[in-house]
Amino acid sequence: MDVSHLLDELNEPQREAVTSSNSHVLVLAGAGSGKTRVLVHRLAWLIQVEHVSPLGVLAVTFTNKAAGEMRERTGKLLGFSTRPLWVGTFHGIAHRLLRMHCQEADLPETFQILDAEDQQRLLRRIIRDEGMNEADWPARQAQWFINARKDEGQRPQNIEHLDHPVTSTWVHIYKRYQDHCNRGGLVDFAELLLRAHELWLDHPDVLEHYRKRLQHLLIDEFQDTNAIQYAWLRLLAGDSGRMFVVGDDDQSIYGWRGAKVENIQYFVRDFPDVRTVRLEQNYRSTGNILDAANALIANNQSRMGKKLWTDGPSGKPIQVYAAFNEQDEARFVVERIQQWLDQGRRADGSAILYRTTAQSRLFEENLLQASIPYRVYGGQRFFERTEVKDALAYLRLLNNPNDDAALERVVNKPARAIGAKTLAIIRLQARESGLTLWQAAGECVSQEKFAKRAGTVVSAFIQLIDSMRERMQDWTLGKQMQGVIDDSALASHYEKEPRERMETRIENLGELVNAADAFILPVEDAEAGLTELQSFLSHAALEAGETQGESWEDCVQLMTLHSAKGLEFPLVFMAGMEDGLFPHRRSVDESGGRLEEERRLCYVGMTRAREQLYISYAETRRMYGSQNYCRPSRFIDEMPAELLEEVRPRIAVHRPYVPARPSTSPVGLSQDLAFSLGQAVLHSKFGEGTVMAFEGAGEHTRVHVNFHDEGAKWLVLAYANLQAC
DNA sequence: TCCATTGACGTTTTT
């Protein structure tokens, strides 16, 4: 068979990976080195050359977008339908497994997915019900604790240090929360993975079935896998499954979320006969950008080692702009984008990247003023909007009235006089008898536990849901959606809001009906025995939709560095490159490789740029209302000076940082200060240190000093009694 | 039940 179409457009290492006959392959794919191409070609190679059945391949990604792209490109290459292929996200595949084996997984057929917001609400409810102080035991933290444990594959009984009062309290919450979920048939995101893992552990016959069938596993973004995902993959691979793993340890930026870069090392250790291939030729960026990125990332200690190169031009140097303040920075960036547009380039070829979401605002304001269209990534997504979730909650109650999260959400939306008191009675009943809210509400009504009026309104609500379910049983999904919105009178709930707000809500509800109308039950969901309704609800949770779907037009792209991973733009701005902001203060303070992860984030940002990279920082920045004096990011210092070019020549970039330069900021606050940034100082108790930042003004001025022996401290300047040295 | 005022808090996010 002629396989040239599979190999012609590959370079040597890519070809080596695609055609490898080793049991397992690890592809260390640098940024812009064609990793998706390798994955897709490997998949095609397996099917067309090794004659593997499409049914025998499982390809796993992290995002729906990546899964979609892989499926599409594979289809193009193969020239036939990719339907039989299992391509999906970890969560999507786990979900499918649980659907097909809900009995073995001990889940009701009607189980539904609890998204992050639902999860937090439920936890808040539980913490309150336990009579705990929400300030001391925030739901956010409980959520973090539980998800982190689940990501590690731990159930409450597996968690040690029960003698530790704080831990044992969280474990208690974990237990209560899991009880609630189990009763209501609710599965959170982490639970999907954990259950899928347990399904195989507890049912060897099920595992055996999938082991036999899925002999080839392809995994994308392997550096982002967490402990449970890796365990799940190992279990599935067993002794005979073949793994083809693609990842880049230098682009691991989700450690804080449970991702384990170490899995790359574990993989080489745990599997025999692993062929490691490095993809280092970069097809994206200019030589200068790559050289700077290489130099930066070389400062990380724990690396597999990799050096990007290109046979393209070295391009222009990286432009560094030292802005007076954040306003000036935004002004500058927008001005340069305007120049770019004036040269006839496209707006969507440019991106502004920043560390924190709050930074987007200034850029938005300036772009708006310049009438340049822009798009901000990472806002709220369609299926996450309040009104959409409200309407879906009614639908969820039709599917399964024991869905406590859904009931809590809409029981009094719109107001039907089921207030806090009435709900307290229902919750008490539920707690005492181990029932769901729906069941408890029924009990309370039949046992006449309510005052007269409360009894009437609660049974009216029960009847409303029951009658909707009965009446709409055979309706199409779109009609059900519309019916639920009409019958619940949900729209009336938004009437008190400002007109504009209300109008968009009503509009979104209309769009939701359209979405339901257009929804086609996927074959695999039908096979797994899902109803159209169940499938739709799952999709809403698993693929919350585009962030700002409508405007796919020619827009400047604004996003955090995290969401930029995987994307590329001819023109990239990295804004807010200041120590404390990037690397973020909280990452610098914490130990445990956090700084290295920040550095990788910087590396990711830089390698997004194809032609021109701008780096900017502000000398002073208003944060949380007060003025901050900033030091340029240490990451700038780590880039070779000869690859950088000052945009404002009169102020030098300090490299290494030896400034003693009183800030030339127009605010003029520096006159009040006896010390300057970067200055060496002596403290009677803490010894020698370096001035890192100032905050506040006048007698309230605080100074951030990094002491050689004692570490970084904030001191009130007036009392610190610092001496210059 | 609703609205307004007050208070705490302030990385990164997909599923």
Next chain:
DNA sequence: CGTCAATGGA
């Protein structure tokens, strides 16, 4: 400074 949620009065 700006957001979100909780609180308390009408």
